[in-house]
Amino acid sequence: MQNKTLTQEILALAQGIHDYVIQMRRDFHKHPETGFVETRTSSVIADELKRLGLQVQTGIATTGVVGILDVHGASGTVAFRADMDALPITEENELEFKSQNEGVSHACGHDANMAMLLGAVKLMVQLKDKLKRRVKFIFQPCEEQHPGGAKLMVEQGVLNDVDEIYGLHIEPNIASGTFGLRAGATMAATDRIVITIIGKGGHASTPHLCVDPVVIAAEVILAIQTIHSRKVNPLSPCVISLCQISGGTTFNASRYCSRGNPGHSDYSLAQSKPIIPVRDFSVSDFRRDDLQRHSRQGQDYRYGKNPVQGIEIPDAAFDRGNY
Numbered sequence: 001m002q003n004k005t006l007t008q009e010i011l012a013l014a015q016g017i018h019d020y021v022i023q024m025r026r027d028f029h030k031h032p033e034t035g036f037v038e039t040r041t042s043s044v045i046a047d048e049l050k051r052l053g054l055q056v057q058t059g060i061a062t063t064g065v066v067g068i069l070d071v072h073g074a075s076g077t078v079a080f081r082a083d084m085d086a087l088p089i090t091e092e093n094e095l096e097f098k099s100q101n102e103g104v105s106h107a108c109g110h111d112a113n114m115a116m117l118l119g120a121v122k123l124m125v126q127l128k129d130k131l132k133r134r135v136k137f138i139f140q141p142c143e144e145q146h147p148g149g150a151k152l153m154v155e156q157g158v159l160n161d162v163d164e165i166y167g168l169h170i171e172p173n174i175a176s177g178t179f180g181l182r183a184g185a186t187m188a189a190t191d192r193i194v195i196t197i198i199g200k201g202g203h204a205s206t207p208h209l210c211v212d213p214v215v216i217a218a219e220v221i222l223a224i225q226t227i228h229s230r231k232v233n234p235l236s237p238c239v240i241s242l243c244q245i246s247g248g249t250t251f252n253a254s255r256y257c258s259r260g261n262p263g264h265s266d267y268s269l270a271q272s273k274p275i276i277p278v279r280d281f282s283v284s285d286f287r288r289d290d291l292q293r294h295s296r297q298g299q300d301y302r303y304g305k306n307p308v309q310g311i312e313i314p315d316a317a318f319d320r321g322n323y
């Protein structure tokens with residue numbers, strides 16, 4: 001039998017960790033925790049990393065975990081990153097591994113992201129003798145809130161010794177067995193805006209004596225939508241979502257204050273001021289081509305088709321859009 005290529009070897013090993021990845025994903029899914037309180041999640045990850053023989057750092061950015069796979073004679077460090085937190089959303093299904101934490105669920109799929117990264121750890125431990133770089137596995141807390149755990153992890157030096165970093169996010173619009181790549185920013189960077197409109201209270205029958213903040217809020221909401229159409233380069237994806245509004249307390253009087261709490265998601269790094277200085281961790285053109293070529297080779301072997309898709313920007317907003 002001819003020698004296996006490294007790609008074939010990786011695919012064979014990947015088949016071997018199939019059940020492990022599913023088991024870990026379901027465990028995380030059953031026990032979801034929101035940002036910065038991922039204590040069980042953090043301890044499960046740390047235990048797994050220790051069991052797999054990695055050096056483990058815990059308590060980074062509160063609940064973050066880093067596993068280090070030292071490689072003999074390594075030149076440089078490459079990092080892989082997954083997010084850990086769940087969302088404050090009630091899960092409505094009856095799966096055997098349904099969320100056990102009332103009102104919290106892994107609705108964004110970070111359970112899968114963590115399980116895949118642990119799978120990658122397992123796989124790379126088996127390939128350790130062939131690795132040329134030291135590998136850092138970064139489990140980041142609190143991706144869902146702004147500014148999130150990434151900023152804290154960077155401030156605590158997690159990336160100081162990292163030469164390249166890669167991350168992925170599960171995407172239900174892409175068929176299983178395939179993955180998507182995109183040039184430039186792939187995920188949105190999120191900003192949060194709170195607007196308070198101060199009016200002058202009064203009775204609904206005498207609007208001329210009041211300054212009605214509810215009407216002003218309605219105009220502001222519509223005007224904000226023209227930022228996208230009038231102020232932003234049409235070739236730059238951008239979305240401004242007004243996610244919460246409150247104002248007034250009764251049907252027949254205008255109150256003095258209306259409060260809007262729009263979420264602002266901006267896909268363009270040029271328009272969105274990064275929350276930390278952006279280091280050039282993005283995949284360069286050369287590396288992207290290289291990655292696509294290797295991916296095709298590897299995946300053709302397994303699936304008999306080209307699994308690499310160009311993707312549209314997903315309709316989501318994430319703090320990692322800044323990195």
Ligand SMILES: [Zn+2]
Pocket residue numbers: 083108109110143169318
């Ligand atoms: Zn997510």
